[in-house]
Amino acid sequence: MSNITVLTSGTSGIGRAIAEKIISEASEGDKLIINYGHNDKAAEEMKESFPENKRSMVDFIKADMSDYDEMLKLAEKIKKKYDHVDWLVLNTGISTYLPFDEYTYELWDKIMRTNVNIPAFLVKELKPMMAENGNILFMGSHAGQAPYSSSIVYGVSKAAVMFMARDLVKVFDEQKVSVNAIAPGFIETRWQDNRSDESRDRINRKIAAHRFGTPEEVAELCYTVLSNDYLNGSIYDVHGGYDYF
Numbered sequence: 274m275s276n277i278t279v280l281t282s283g284t285s286g287i288g289r290a291i292a293e294k295i296i297s298e299a300s301e302g303d304k305l306i307i308n309y310g311h312n313d314k315a316a317e318e319m320k321e322s323f324p325e326n327k328r329s330m331v332d333f334i335k336a337d338m339s340d341y342d343e344m345l346k347l348a349e350k351i352k353k354k355y356d357h358v359d360w361l362v363l364n365t366g367i368s369t370y371l372p373f374d375e376y377t378y379e380l381w382d383k384i385m386r387t388n389v390n391i392p393a394f395l396v397k398e399l400k401p402m403m404a405e406n407g408n409i410l411f412m413g414s415h416a417g418q419a420p421y422s423s424s425i426v427y428g429v430s431k432a433a434v435m436f437m438a439r440d441l442v443k444v445f446d447e448q449k450v451s452v453n454a455i456a457p458g459f460i461e462t463r464w465q466d467n468r469s470d471e472s473r474d475r476i477n478r479k480i481a482a483h484r485f486g487t488p489e490e491v492a493e494l495c496y497t498v499l500s501n502d503y504l505n506g507s508i509y510d511v512h513g514g515y516d517y518f
């Protein structure tokens with residue numbers, strides 16, 4: 274049977290690397306549905322970057338994953354067009370650099386909604402379509418395991434995401450669907466663009482590998498977890514050995 278993957282927030286950074294890995298391994302009949310929030314140009318450019326014989330395997334669907342109704346529309350489109358989902362990758366995640374004292378309730382609510390509530394309800398919407406031996410993969414963060422992040426709401430949301438991954442194992446038991454999460458450390462995406470050299474050096478000193486990870490290194494791990502049916506209910510760290518120094 275052909276493999277159908279749904280990937281949220283897949284047009285840059287880690288999401289894009291996951292999409293590229295899946296497409297590089299895809300065979301005829303496989304489909305990859307890539308969600309993104311705003312940037313049509315990036316989606317178009319990404320489609321063009323795939324080898325010509327693989328472009329028809331990719332289906333881009335725009336939907337703002339901070340908005341419950343947009344998520345429902347995304348789910349409806351998937352239900353109309355496809356008859357099952359094998360792999361569901363919930364990669365969406367946003368954060369803030371504001372200090373806690375400057376938080377507003379609306380900001381906290383938006384980050385929790387985008388990182389936790391909407392992924393949970395997308396899983397609920399697509400649950401009836403999940404194929405036997407399917408896999409659900411959440412993008413957590415090491416910031417949800419240890420309180421080092423300056424963004425409290427982000428750490429709280431990622432802790433919730435990783436707990437949800439483990440809790441959903443029981444919910445998907447009868448369908449024989451596995452649920453796991455990835456916990457990356459510091460990864461070179463546009464998230465790190467504004468980081469000062471001083472901050473980068475300080476973090477690199479704490480990482481055993483003494484460098485940030487690449488989106489491709491995270492994508493390799495995601496692909497391994499998605500392809501191995503015996504992996505279930507676990508959180509997989511990919512942080513180069515963070516906090517060894």
Ligand SMILES: NC(=O)c1ccc[n+]([C@@H]2O[C@H](COP(=O)([O-])OP(=O)(O)OC[C@H]3O[C@@H](n4cnc5c(N)ncnc54)[C@H](OP(=O)(O)O)[C@@H]3O)[C@@H](O)[C@H]2O)c1
Binds near residue numbers: 284
């Ligand atoms: N980078 C790190 O160091 C790191 C570490 C640990 C965990 N993570 C997690 O990894 C995931 C990906 O992070 P990244 O660093 O790869 O981010 P990124 O490079 O900023 O990726 C952004 C992607 O998210 C999409 N997006 C943004 N807002 C969206 C929305 N409201 N609805 C739908 N899509 C939206 C973007 O599409 P548009 O531009 O079209 O909106 C784009 O496809 C997140 O869950 C993050 O928490 C990252």
